[in-house]
Amino acid sequence: MSLAPGATIGIIGGGQLGRMSAMAAARLGFRACIFSPEGFGPASHVAAQTVVAPYTDHGALAEFAASVDVVTFEFENVPADGLELLASLRPVHPSPKILRISQDRLLEKQFLNEAGIATAPWAAVTNEAELTAGLQQLGLPAVLKTTRLGYDGKGQAMLRAGEEAGAAFAALAPKPLVLEGFVDFAAEISVMVARGADGTVTAFDTVENRHKHHILDLTLAPAPLPQTLLAEAGDIARAVAEKLELIGLLGVEMFVTADGRLLVNEIAPRPHNSGHWTIDACPVSQFEMHIRAVAGLPLPPAIRHSDAVMKNLIGPEDMAHWPEILGKPGLIPHHYGKTEARPGRKMGHVTRLFSKGALPGEFGIADALGLDWDETKESGRF
Numbered sequence: 124m125s126l127a128p129g130a131t132i133g134i135i136g137g138g139q140l141g142r143m144s145a146m147a148a149a150r151l152g153f154r155a156c157i158f159s160p161e162g163f164g165p166a167s168h169v170a171a172q173t174v175v176a177p178y179t180d181h182g183a184l185a186e187f188a189a190s191v192d193v194v195t196f197e198f199e200n201v202p203a204d205g206l207e208l209l210a211s212l213r214p215v216h217p218s219p220k221i222l223r224i225s226q227d228r229l230l231e232k233q234f235l236n237e238a239g240i241a242t243a244p245w246a247a248v249t250n251e252a253e254l255t256a257g258l259q260q261l262g263l264p265a266v267l268k269t270t271r272l273g274y275d276g277k278g279q280a281m282l283r284a285g286e287e288a289g290a291a292f293a294a295l296a297p298k299p300l301v302l303e304g305f306v307d308f309a310a311e312i313s314v315m316v317a318r319g320a321d322g323t324v325t326a327f328d329t330v331e332n333r334h335k336h337h338i339l340d341l342t343l344a345p346a347p348l349p350q351t352l353l354a355e356a357g358d359i360a361r362a363v364a365e366k367l368e369l370i371g372l373l374g375v376e377m378f379v380t381a382d383g384r385l386l387v388n389e390i391a392p393r394p395h396n397s398g399h400w401t402i403d404a405c406p407v408s409q410f411e412m413h414i415r416a417v418a419g420l421p422l423p424p425a426i427r428h429s430d431a432v433m434k435n436l437i438g439p440e441d442m443a444h445w446p447e448i449l450g451k452p453g454l455i456p457h458h459y460g461k462t463e464a465r466p467g468r469k470m471g472h473v474t475r476l477f478s479k480g481a482l483p484g485e486f487g488i489a490d491a492l493g494l495d496w497d498e499t500k501e502s503g504r505f
């Protein structure tokens with residue numbers, strides 16, 4: 124089914140990903156209806172309508188479903204029974220099956236490994252004996268993570284020595300956990316891939332992501348890595364989309380190991396922070412691709428017309444540079460309309476475009492944006 128202009132796209136979640144999806148929907152003539160526990164978040168500013176209720180409120184979910192033509196997500200952690208309810212009332216893209224896999228690190232790794240896609244070595248942990256056995260199997264260092272509801276480094280602990288295991292387990296239990304072998308990665312990369320209802324699959328170019336305090340700081344598009352690796356990452360993302368029979372958009376985060384192997388860390392069936400550069404560097408952005416896929420419109424190839432650097436604007440520190448950013452020709456500012464710049468909060472981003480092939484491989488924020496910023500760089504490593 125292909126939706127005509129005037130139709131309403133229901134978006135679960137009211138943050139910046141919903142905001143940018145609603146803006147893309149509006150450009151195609153659609154209305155957006157947001158479902159969010161928060162009445163006036165970033166997505167609601169630009170949407171036709173918002174249903175304000177907790178994700179567990181089935182009455183409100185049913186009311187929301189009745190007012191939209193299709194349901195999609197910018198927020199993945201809707202409880203499973205809520206998803207069932209939505210899916211019984213309206214088409215839900217990506218499907219609840221895909222959301223369930225992406226909500227749970229164990230299901231995610233099982234799915235990936237069964238599909239022949241490599242991940243870090245892992246072991247399920249529900250008690251301290253399993254943690255001890257897991258550490259024997261995987262060795263140190265290792266990373267202990269909650270299987271659900273972790274993001275931006277939350278819900279995880281690095282284990283460097285055996286003595287740290289007890290405290291880490293106590294801090295994260297009784298939630299189900301997964302132990303991962305530590306990956307001494309050379310780079311973190313990601314690919315945004317879309318698949319339409321007709322089976323068309325298209326992937327944006329592979330990008331490199333650099334983190335600061337576990338939060339994405341810079342994305343370089345394309346990743347300054349060998350072409351063969353970039354192509355291999357694209358193939359992995361397309362394979363994930365096909366195996367999942369995805370309808371919608373999906374981000375695939377990967378580690379590049381020192382010896383040039385690719386290990387998938389996470390999949391996210393929604394627009395992704397590492398795809399924000401596509402708004403300015405591609406004729407069809409990740410958000411438009413997402414809306415096109417869920418609305419049953421044709422998916423054009425994910426073409427990139429420029430190289431790009433995207434810098435997240437996080438908390439009051441980065442927002443102090445907002446006037447400077449506005450005054451600098453060539454910088455493309457994006458503000459999410461959040462009123463309070465709390466530390467660690469994603470407030471906006473800024474993109475700078477380069478001619479294709481002109482993106483320098485190694486540089487800091489000042490080179491990237493042409494601004495005189497604090498150059499302290501920290502990788503995503505623990």
Ligand code: AMP
Binds near residue numbers: 243304306308388504
């Ligand atoms: P995640 O919540 O799984 O995306 O992890 C957040 C960040 O922690 C990643 O972007 C990596 O920088 C780091 N990280 C997560 N898992 C591992 C691992 N197994 N080995 C090394 N670094 C990791």
